[in-house]
Amino acid sequence: MAAFPRVSLVPHYAEIGTKGNNRSFFETHLERNIAEKLQPLGDFKVELLNQRILVHKEDDLVGWEDAIAVLKEVLGVAWLAKVVECRLDYQSIRDAALQELELMKKDSKPTSFRVTAKRSNKSYELSSQQLAVRLGEDMMKGSGLRVDLSHPQATLFVDILSDRALVHTAKDKGPGGLPVGVTGKVVHLLSGGIDSPVAAWLMMKRGCDLTYLHFFVAPSAEQILETKMASTLKTLSRFGIGGARLILVPFTDYQVATSDLRPDYEPVVFRHFMRIVAERFANRIGATAISTGDNLGQVASQTLYNLACIDAGSSMPTLRPVVGYDKSEIVELAQAIGTYEDSIADYKDCCSIVSRHPRTRMNVENVLEVSRRYDFPALAEKVLSQSAVMKLDSHTRQIRVEPLETAPRIKNA
Ligand code: ATP
Numbered sequence: 001m002a003a004f005p006r007v008s009l010v011p012h013y014a015e016i017g018t019k020g021n022n023r024s025f026f027e028t029h030l031e032r033n034i035a036e037k038l039q040p041l042g043d044f045k046v047e048l049l050n051q052r053i054l055v056h057k058e059d060d061l062v063g064w065e066d067a068i069a070v071l072k073e074v075l076g077v078a079w080l081a082k083v084v085e086c087r088l089d090y091q092s093i094r095d096a097a098l099q100e101l102e103l104m105k106k107d108s109k110p111t112s113f114r115v116t117a118k119r120s121n122k123s124y125e126l127s128s129q130q131l132a133v134r135l136g137e138d139m140m141k142g143s144g145l146r147v148d149l150s151h152p153q154a155t156l157f158v159d160i161l162s163d164r165a166l167v168h169t170a171k172d173k174g175p176g177g178l179p180v181g182v183t184g185k186v187v188h189l190l191s192g193g194i195d196s197p198v199a200a201w202l203m204m205k206r207g208c209d210l211t212y213l214h215f216f217v218a219p220s221a222e223q224i225l226e227t228k229m230a231s232t233l234k235t236l237s238r239f240g241i242g243g244a245r246l247i248l249v250p251f252t253d254y255q256v257a258t259s260d261l262r263p264d265y266e267p268v269v270f271r272h273f274m275r276i277v278a279e280r281f282a283n284r285i286g287a288t289a290i291s292t293g294d295n296l297g298q299v300a301s302q303t304l305y306n307l308a309c310i311d312a313g314s315s316m317p318t319l320r321p322v323v324g325y326d327k328s329e330i331v332e333l334a335q336a337i338g339t340y341e342d343s344i345a346d347y348k349d350c351c352s353i354v355s356r357h358p359r360t361r362m363n364v365e366n367v368l369e370v371s372r373r374y375d376f377p378a379l380a381e382k383v384l385s386q387s388a389v390m391k392l393d394s395h396t397r398q399i400r401v402e403p404l405e406t407a408p409r410i411k412n413a
């Protein structure tokens with residue numbers, strides 16, 4: 001049994017959607033993801049107790065500040081509190097509460113407060129209400145603050161668990177969402193633009209474990225290491241789990257094979273081809289959806305007709321999470337998650353080579369006919385066989401490029 005009182009962190013998830021059987025699945029993922037993110041910082045121990053995640057520091061050399069900064073970014077964390085863990089007897093709780101309130105008084109000089117008590121230990125001697133009232137009276141005497149239940153300037157939270165109480169006054173907001181890994185694997189089409197890194201973050205926020213796929217024009221995949229694609233991968237890896245993988249697909253063979261294609265077909269047909277390659281790769285790794293940074297109406301090619309053409313013949317969903325966002329909102333999110341600066345840096349992307357004058361209303365039959373004419377399924381296999389992978393190691397944070405192993409196919413790719 002640990003020596004109480006002691007300080008810990010409690011990263012908390014949103015309760016909605018985590019009832020019943022899926023709760024422990026969700027908690028285990030969040031606990032594991034938190035442990036992975038804290039591992040490079042030092043010796044932290046993550047414990048799951050009474051549906052709370054507790055983060056203990058095993059080593060006084062490491063500070064809380066770095067851990068708090070990391071945990072505030074972990075997807076699935078709705079809020080985060082630095083708590084005092086104390087024994088369950090009333091005296092211990094009162095001492096911890098008074099101390100926390102004194103700290104808060106120094107910080108923000110409140111004049112009023114309230115106590116919010118919660119018990120997951122229903123056999124505790126006082127009900128939540130009784131505990132809140134008794135503590136409220138004692139705090140009022142001890143601190144000189146007045147109680148205000150409806151508009152308090154400070155709140156003292158007390159959480160009664162099976163073998164300890166948690167006391168805290170402040171909560172930091174986390175990103176919310178779901179822990180990465182709970183909803184499944186997705187192949188994400190990553191470009192050098194602003195939108196697709198933001199779309200990736202939004203997909204991860206819905207619990208998706210992403211493998212990125214990028215079409216490049218440079219003469220060799222190794223050269224991509226020197227570009228913003230590597231730094232974007234690094235930034236995005238802060239949110240994912242188990243390192244990060246970017247599949248690097250060469251553009252040249254596609255360009256040569258389709259050199260006689262009508263220029264006004266190019267933008268949509270190329271996106272249709274990228275979608276085919278992504279789906280074939282998704283089947284290889286057991287991913288069940290594709291995601292992109294496509295918007296609607298942002299540029300001329302992004303019409304509902306054209307999106308239908310891009311997806312034509314597909315057998316898994318294409319998710320486009322930024323479709324509900326204005327460009328300015330996407331830019332704001334890109335700045336918040338840290339991908340913006342890289343996204344606006346110079347880079348020669350494939351879309352700068354394909355024609356910039358798209359048809360706004362392509363026809364599905366025409367796109368499928370083009371796909372048959374150039375035998376896109378065979379061409380997709382060919383470009384995948386020439387692809388490389390950029391890998392970021394979750395422990396060392398080192399990035400390297402290596403040939404893409406021909407992994408066993410999971411479905412009829
Ligand atoms: P972004 O800012 O994400 O590039 P965009 O508004 O510039 O988006 P497009 O260039 O039409 O729009 O790209 C639409 C989507 O197609 C991208 O969000 C991305 O998912 C995918 N895409 C575009 N270019 C590439 C590429 N070279 N490799 C992989 N996917 C790409």
Ligand code: MG
Nearest residue numbers: 191192193351
């Ligand atoms: Mg783009």
